[in-house]
Amino acid sequence: xxxxxxxxxxxxxxxxxxxxxxxxxxxxxxxxxxxxxxxxxxxxxxxxxxxxxxxxxxxxxxxxxxxxxxxxxxxxxxxxxxxxxxxxxxxxxxxxxxxxxxxxxxxxxxxxxxxxxxxxxxxxxxxxxxxxxxxxxxxxxxxxxxxxxxxxxxxx
Numbered sequence: 001x002x003x004x005x006x007x008x009x010x011x012x013x014x015x016x017x018x019x020x021x022x023x024x025x026x027x028x029x030x031x032x033x034x035x036x037x038x039x040x041x042x043x044x045x046x047x048x049x050x051x052x053x054x055x056x057x058x059x060x061x062x063x064x065x066x067x068x069x070x071x072x073x074x075x076x077x078x079x080x081x082x083x084x085x086x087x088x089x090x091x092x093x094x095x096x097x098x099x100x101x102x103x104x105x106x107x108x109x110x111x112x113x114x115x116x117x118x119x120x121x122x123x124x125x126x127x128x129x130x131x132x133x134x135x136x137x138x139x140x141x142x143x144x145x146x147x148x149x150x151x152x153x154x155x156x
Contacts, residue, residue: 006047013040027084027091031077038070 013036020033042063049059085091 001050003047003051006043010040010043010047013037013043025093027081027093027096030093031074031081034077035070035074038066038073042066 017033017035017037017040020036021030024030024033045059045063045066047059049057049063052059081091084096088096090096
């Protein structure tokens with residue numbers, strides 16, 4: 001067997017993988033392109049192992065290690081992609097450039113309800129904060145209310 005044939009096929013596979021990594025914007029397609037590049041390396045390792053007639057079959061053993069690493073990389077990569085999709089609702093690489101919280105940048109869905117305590121309570125007019133943490137918590141959450149700090153006539 002000539003070494004040129006698998007080397008050319010490997011070079012073509014690797015080139016397609018590099019193009020996929022550089023041109024694609026979908027993270028799953030980028031992950032597939034990385035796998036294509038690793039398979040091109042595996043083809044080179046096995047081809048040169050056969051061509052050199054290595055007694056220890058070092059190329060094939062190294063290929064097995066690369067396959068194991070590639071399987072772990074796919075599992076971890078898909079887990080990261082799924083976590084990103086849950087948080088950002090997209091797998092587009094252009095939208096995932098920022099590491100900031102999507103709620104802070106405004107890219108998250110605006111139909112969600114606010115999660116923090118209200119700034120002011122219509123039942124108790126006045127400033128939203130009193131300066132005392134216990135009084136503020138008692139105003140927002142009755143579970144934190146101190147009976148001594150309760151206002152007269154307050155039923156909460």
